[in-house]
Amino acid sequence: VTSSASTRSGAARQARQQVAARQRRRPPPTDEASRIASRRVEEPLMDELKLDFRPLFQCAAVYSALGIGSQFATYYTENRRKQADLIDPADADTFFDKYGPYFLTMAGFFIIEATAVEAISSMVVPSHLSALWAAAVAKLKVVLQEQLKLCRSANTLRDMKAFVVYFNDTLRSYGLDVAPLVAAQHDMRSYFVELSQRDATDEFNRIIVEDGGTPVLLRTEAEYNRLGARHALVPQKRPHLPYHAAYSALVPHVLDTVLDCVGDVRVFSADLPGVATLLWRTADQLIADLARRITAHARETPSLHSVAARVQLSCDVRHIIEVLPVVDCRVSRLAGVVGSHEALDITEEDAYAALLAGGSSNEGDLVVDEDGGFSASEAAAGAANLNSAPTLRRGKAAVALFEAQATIVGLVRDLTLGSINEFLDGALQVNWAPTGGNATDPRGYIVDVVTFLEGSLISMEPLTEPVRNSLLSAVFTRVAQFLGYLLCNEAVRTHQFDRRDESRRRSAARRAV
Amino acid sequence: VSSTTPTEGRFYQALRGVAALERALDDARVVAAPARVWSLCAPAFCQCFARVSREKSMQALNEWLEVVRRRALEVGKLALDRTARRAERERQHGPSVIDVTAATAPSDAVATP
Numbered sequence: 001v002t003s004s005a006s007t008r009s010g011a012a013r014q015a016r017q018q019v020a021a022r023q024r025r026r027p028p029p030t031d032e033a034s035r036i037a038s039r040r041v042e043e044p045l046m047d048e049l050k051l052d053f054r055p056l057f058q059c060a061a062v063y064s065a066l067g068i069g070s071q072f073a074t075y076y077t078e079n080r081r082k083q084a085d086l087i088d089p090a091d092a093d094t095f096f097d098k099y100g101p102y103f104l105t106m107a108g109f110f111i112i113e114a115t116a117v118e119a120i121s122s123m124v125v126p127s128h129l130s131a132l133w134a135a136a137v138a139k140l141k142v143v144l145q146e147q148l149k150l151c152r153s154a155n156t157l158r159d160m161k162a163f164v165v166y167f168n169d170t171l172r173s174y175g176l177d178v179a180p181l182v183a184a185q186h187d188m189r190s191y192f193v194e195l196s197q198r199d200a201t202d203e204f205n206r207i208i209v210e211d212g213g214t215p216v217l218l219r220t221e222a223e224y225n226r227l228g229a230r231h232a233l234v235p236q237k238r239p240h241l242p243y244h245a246a247y248s249a250l251v252p253h254v255l256d257t258v259l260d261c262v263g264d265v266r267v268f269s270a271d272l273p274g275v276a277t278l279l280w281r282t283a284d285q286l287i288a289d290l291a292r293r294i295t296a297h298a299r300e301t302p303s304l305h306s307v308a309a310r311v312q313l314s315c316d317v318r319h320i321i322e323v324l325p326v327v328d329c330r331v332s333r334l335a336g337v338v339g340s341h342e343a344l345d346i347t348e349e350d351a352y353a354a355l356l357a358g359g360s361s362n363e364g365d366l367v368v369d370e371d372g373g374f375s376a377s378e379a380a381a382g383a384a385n386l387n388s389a390p391t392l393r394r395g396k397a398a399v400a401l402f403e404a405q406a407t408i409v410g411l412v413r414d415l416t417l418g419s420i421n422e423f424l425d426g427a428l429q430v431n432w433a434p435t436g437g438n439a440t441d442p443r444g445y446i447v448d449v450v451t452f453l454e455g456s457l458i459s460m461e462p463l464t465e466p467v468r469n470s471l472l473s474a475v476f477t478r479v480a481q482f483l484g485y486l487l488c489n490e491a492v493r494t495h496q497f498d499r500r501d502e503s504r505r506r507s508a509a510r511r512a513v
Numbered sequence: 514v515s516s517t518t519p520t521e522g523r524f525y526q527a528l529r530g531v532a533a534l535e536r537a538l539d540d541a542r543v544v545a546a547p548a549r550v551w552s553l554c555a556p557a558f559c560q561c562f563a564r565v566s567r568e569k570s571m572q573a574l575n576e577w578l579e580v581v582r583r584r585a586l587e588v589g590k591l592a593l594d595r596t597a598r599r600a601e602r603e604r605q606h607g608p609s610v611i612d613v614t615a616a617t618a619p620s621d622a623v624a625t626p
Contacts, residue, residue, distance in 0.1 A: 045588070045591060045592055045595070046588075048591065049584070049587065049588060049591060051580075051581070051584060051588065052577075053577075055570070055573035055574055055576065055577035056574060056577055058570050058573065059570035059571060059573060059574040061570075062566045062567055062570040063567065063570070066563055066566075066567060068567075075571075075574075076574070079578050080578075083578070083582050086582075087585070101586055103589070104586050104589035104590050104593060105585045105586045105589055106585075106589065107588070107589030107592055107593060108584070108585035108586055108587065108588030108589030108590070108592065109581075109585040109588075109589070111588055111589065111592050112581045112585065112588060163593075166593045166596045166597050166600065167593060169596050169600070170592045170593050170595075170596045173596075
């Protein structure tokens with residue numbers, strides 16, 4: 001009995017020595033170590049829980065003293081393995097009701113196991129804990145993957161990610177390898193980006209329908225400063241208030257949405273690598289998607305069958321193109337690359353100053369080709385070739401915005417020329433050689449045409465000068481050609497139309513023009 | 514562990530029996546018999562005591578295993594709560610710098626067998 005007691009006390013001493021030796025072997029303090037240390041400064045977890053490990057240690061000591069430590073190890077490890085296998089998710093609907101307790105139980109199990117194995121490490125095989133943990137991680141990964149597929153809300157995913165981060169941090173501090181679960185965090189982040197982009201896209205649709213079309217009116221200095229500070233959308237020298245901006249509320253709202261979404265992705269990506277690239281890509285995709293939605297809206301929405309509405313939309317797109325450098329700088333700042341080797345070639349202040357000085361580049365302007373069409377590709381290529389251009393202007397965003405602008409201006413031209421054609425078709429109904437006062441006499445018709453052209457001129461005012469000139473040139477050329485045709489055409493002059501053959505004559509008139 | 518294992522019961526019963534035998538032999542004035550009884554019984558008692566210790570510690574271990582199984586959720590909850598609180602503190606005040614060597618020493622009450 002004395003010998004057994006002596007051996008037992010020797011085992012206890014040996015365990016204490018092992019713990020002390022492990023402490024001596026610990027690496028110098030690192031950030032991670034400091035973080036772990038801050039955990040231990042609190043009252044030890046097991047002390048707070050009043051969870052007594054003495055029965056385990058006593059049993060280990062007794063079996064060890066009797067020379068049958070392997071029996072103890074086998075019994076203990078087998079029991080713990082079975083217990084680990086028995087941990088199952090509860091029957092519930094939501095992640096936190098069902099898997100919250102599951103993850104917490106897993107965490108508790110492995111915290112206890114890590115603590116126990118640390119003290120009886122001489123008796124259990126080293127692979128015991130790692131094998132248990134590997135099996136658990138495999139199950140946890142499957143659960144996370146399944147839950148990701150079921151998750152439909154960015155907010156829920158944000159909560160899930162925070163929970164998994166705490167889970168990982170906790171178990172990492174007990175020496176367990178959480179790398180596979182960190183990989184799951186990457187999957188969660190990818191899915192979060194997807195969900196956030198989907199939410200942003202829904203928001204774009206709402207903004208385009210609700211906020212587009214009405215130019216912004218800044219009434220107070222506070223409004224002026226807020227808009228200027230956020231998106232550089234106001235003149236540098238403050239004009240008299242109220243200030244009528246050329247763009248609609250769509251512009252600041254979509255830029256807010258883009259930056260908010262990128263900011264959310266930034267917050268979600270905390271502690272994960274590759275943030276800068278992800279933020280650029282997210283912003284680029286969002287703006288490209290925005291451009292496509294604006295184009296679709298301009299094409300498909302019946303309420304936009306007016307020149308003014310489409311011109312406003314084109315103007316909005318141009319303003320988004322112009323503030324891309326500022327958005328670039330905001331994304332850089334979120335990505336934390338400003339000031340590093342990945343920094344932008346220009347600072348936000350530089351971009352802002354260049355923009356407010358009138359713009360040294362022609363971004364936002366479309367190239368008018370020889371046929372009077374509008375080319376986005378050349379303008380986009382021009383922007384892409386700028387060596388100092390920030391990433392967004394080299395990516396899909398710039399190209400998509402230029403294409404959107406070209407499409408919308410093309411629609412404006414089609415609509416304007418279509419209206420002119422209708423007027424000119426109506427000209428065939430006019431008696432150009434009246435013998436008395438008549439409602440459809442040439443004077444009334446010409447007044448209508450002039451009124452229409454005045455309206456078109458005013459509507460096109462917000463367009464840039466080359467685009468506006470090109471459009472007006474096309475319209476006036478069309479009118480001039482038709483008037484010339486009227487003057488030269490004998491049948492028109494004598495008002496001898498054959499109404500039964502009217503459609504054929506209209507076609508002939510168009511061909512002649 | 515409050516309960517007594519069967520082996521433990523028999524062990525103490527045997528111990529009491531041998532003590533009674535010793536007293537009887539002593540009362541009967543049988544010369545040197547008590548010492549002889551103990552020398553004959555000692556190896557068996559040692560073996561039996563070892564078995565009692567093993568059974569009692571195993572019984573305690575089984576109860577401990579059941580306790581930790583039941584309390585795993587509680588342990589996990591408190592550990593993650595602590596991590597969350599610490600993360601919140603670090604967000605507000607920055608990470609704390611602590612002497613790792615001193616701070617990582619486990620609680621004696623827990624870690625010492």
